[in-house]
Amino acid sequence: MIVVSHVPVVQVNDVSKRFVIRKEKSLKERLLNWGRSQKFKEDFWALRNVSLEIDSGSTIGLIGSNGSGKSTLLKTIGGIIQPTSGTVRRRGRLAALLELGAGFHQDLTGRENVYLNASILGLTKKQTDLYFDDIVDFSGIRDFIDTQVKFYSSGMYVRLAFAVAVHVDPDLLLVDEVLAVGDEAFQRKCLDKIRSFQAEGRTIVLVTHALGQVTDLCDRAVLLSKGGVVYDGAPYVAVRDFRELLEERRQSEEAAHGGTPVPGESARVAEVSVRAEGRDPGEAVQPGDDLIVSVTLENEGEELRGWAVELQIDNVMGQVAYGTGSARLDAQLSPLGRRRTVEFTLTDVNFGSGKYFVNATLVDLDRRHLHELPQAASFEVPHDELSVGAVHSIPRFADLG
Structure with a gap:
């Protein structure tokens, strides 16, 4: 005590x-x-x-x-x-x-x-x-x-x-x-x-x-x-x-620099948004929600064949909380023209309390990075009085003595 x-x-x-x-x-x-x-x-x-x-x-x-x-x-x-x-x-x-x-x-x-x-x-x-x-x-x-x-x-x-x-x-x-x-x-x-x-x-x-x-x-x-x-x-x-x-500072720095391109590549991740289905953008994500991540890509050159999009969600300590990608999901993508928006739906998410950042990366089929937008979007999970950590769960307790 x-x-x-x-x-x-x-x-x-x-x-x-x-x-x-x-x-x-x-x-x-x-x-x-x-x-x-x-x-x-x-x-x-x-x-x-x-x-x-x-x-x-x-x-x-x-x-x-x-x-x-x-x-x-x-x-x-x-x-x-x-x-x-x-x-x-x-x-x-x-x-x-x-x-x-x-x-x-x-x-x-x-x-x-x-x-x-x-x-x-x-x-x-x-x-x-x-x-x-x-x-x-x-x-x-x-x-x-x-x-x-x-x-x-x-x-x-x-x-x-x-x-x-x-x-x-x-x-x-x-x-x-x-x-x-x-x-x-x-x-x-x-x-x-x-x-x-x-x-x-x-x-x-x-x-x-x-x-x-x-x-x-x-x-x-x-x-x-x-x-x-x-x-x-x-x-x-x-x-x-x-x-x-910290997020306000990151956004101002990101606006000044705008992503990390690979020299010679014209395709890029232009924008990322995240929201819980049925909730307004910016509203806190509750355990059990479906999380919708939209990634908008732009291409100023020739059509890009053989491409994929990878997502990574980090906590505030930079630790990976979740990751996936279109290639992992066996998505068959047609050549990338001028502009394309793809959407990931993460069902029944159960992140622990805190802030999380979404990173999006455009890669080729050999997983070589063509362009990445780190910490492109973020969402918040409300404080939970019952637990701490990266995973949300409803705890039960029994004294079996």
Whole structure:
């Protein structure tokens, strides 16, 4: 059971953070332009008037695109950087995993760095002695604990750093994307440890691009864009809004570039649309619907003989959720003239909650790509309180004891 109190552990009040970007390319240029320095620098506001409170026992996900201010906010909460304006108040013991190898001294061994990190986080040598074996066992790198960390792989760095952070009895744990490093077994171990922290009523602030972790682990999510808070509330709503921001950006980029042609080919995928049968375009796709995907092709050259259309539906992580094609369905297609629209009907679809993207590709009969339109259309499947994952099912439960 996760215990959340209404006592704030962190209070961020109207925080802004400015960085100065210098345009000189060298020290020589900086010295020569000393008197005209204002012309050769500009202000970048990583955070703009951010305010939020984090209650004891809660798990908060900070999400947003690169450059949105997530890591800057996390470092401000952790006291690593000071805000340009505004205040941050924090109570309790803090442990932070903000970047790979932070706090490690390259010329010290893993054992020496455990004691160094633990002392930075507030433990005495006697306390670290008590935790040491547990730290090493959790990290799984006992064979290398007396090796200088400059010889460690990135995975070994994270294993040791995470092991120290979770064994110093923190009230507040800050984690910045480091769970993306390491093998699957260690990632599962880290997630299990985070869940045990939640059950103990500890407070966790997590920065990640793994949106599934946000909806699975967090009871609240904050969406940042251009240094400001866009949404603060239910994780699935924050993830949905973030996906919409990404989709808007993708559409503008796609409009500027328009597909990926193969040199010398005149036929192309011109347009793709997707809808659920019996529903309006853009309306959410419900489990059990028939999904209709229309692909319009154009050809400015001679008639194209021996062609096919392939579909692929990806989730937001880029993983393939479904794929098919006209050749797989033994469709006999006449030569492609100027313009043609083909339609796929996927019956009784049962995609899990989230956003999905439709990719369409024109190929020849040897499956060589003639033209592709990635993420040409998208559809949304509503949030399901009963389950998570890529497949929708109605669960039943029975206690057979």
